[in-house]
Amino acid sequence: MDYYLEKIEKYLKALSFSERNDIVKEIKSAMLELQNTGLTTEQIIERLGKPKELAKEYLGDAISKNSKFSWRKFAAVFTFCSSFAGAIGMFVLPIISTLSIALMISGVITPIGGIIKFVGYLMRYDITGITIQIGAFTPSPMQFLPTSIVIGLLMFLLGKVLWRLTIKYIHAISQKKNMA
Numbered sequence: 001m002d003y004y005l006e007k008i009e010k011y012l013k014a015l016s017f018s019e020r021n022d023i024v025k026e027i028k029s030a031m032l033e034l035q036n037t038g039l040t041t042e043q044i045i046e047r048l049g050k051p052k053e054l055a056k057e058y059l060g061d062a063i064s065k066n067s068k069f070s071w072r073k074f075a076a077v078f079t080f081c082s083s084f085a086g087a088i089g090m091f092v093l094p095i096i097s098t099l100s101i102a103l104m105i106s107g108v109i110t111p112i113g114g115i116i117k118f119v120g121y122l123m124r125y126d127i128t129g130i131t132i133q134i135g136a137f138t139p140s141p142m143q144f145l146p147t148s149i150v151i152g153l154l155m156f157l158l159g160k161v162l163w164r165l166t167i168k169y170i171h172a173i174s175q176k177k178n179m180a
Contacts, residue, residue, distance in 0.1 A: 001031055004045055011055030015062055023058045060170050093166060100162035107156025114148025117141070 005024050012020045027048070034044045048054055113130045120127040121141040132139055132147055139147040 001028070001041055001044070004031075004048075004051055007051035008055050008058075011052055012059055012062075015059065019062055023062075027054070093169065096162050096169070097166045100159045100166060103155045103159030103162065105159075107152045107154070107159055110152035110155060111145075111149045114145045114152070117148070118145040 005028055008027060009020055009024050012023060015023070031044050031048070034047065035041070039047070117127050117130045118141070120130075121144070132144065132151065
């Protein structure tokens with residue numbers, strides 16, 4: 001049983017120590033309960049399934065508990081991709097999760113650029129390195145700040161949507177198993 005639990009813990013390395021420890025304790029407790037019903041260690045392990053599959057379910061559940069972004073969760077997503085997601089997941093998950101972060105960061109940076117450009121305009125200094133061009137449209141100095149805020153907000157919201165899709169996708173492919 002200890003070897004089985006060690007394997008589970010290995011697959012859950014992307015989680016925090018406390019989360020990983022709680023999961024291992026839960027599985028150990030379930031194993032002991034099953035042992036008290038008269039099942040052998042082999043029967044218990046057979047009932048729980050392969051350590052990798054059980055860890056996949058727990059990792060997917062831990063990632064999809066809430067959709068808030070954190071760097072630890074981002075690392076867990078990549079662990080999930082590389083260990084459990086399969087061929088399609090190895091392409092889809094890294095792309096949408098990385099794109100979601102890039103969009104959220106850009107959504108914050110764009111209005112900051114707009115503020116800098118607007119302050120430069122008020123001080124009668126043209127900051128040529130900060131520009132927005134959408135097709136043939138280039139905002140005037142007075143339009144630049146509101147345009148950058150709208151674009152930043154749209155990018156940030158799109159990033160949040162992609163992050164939620166990442167979490168939902170992980171939840172969908174990490175179907176829970178009934179341990180008892």
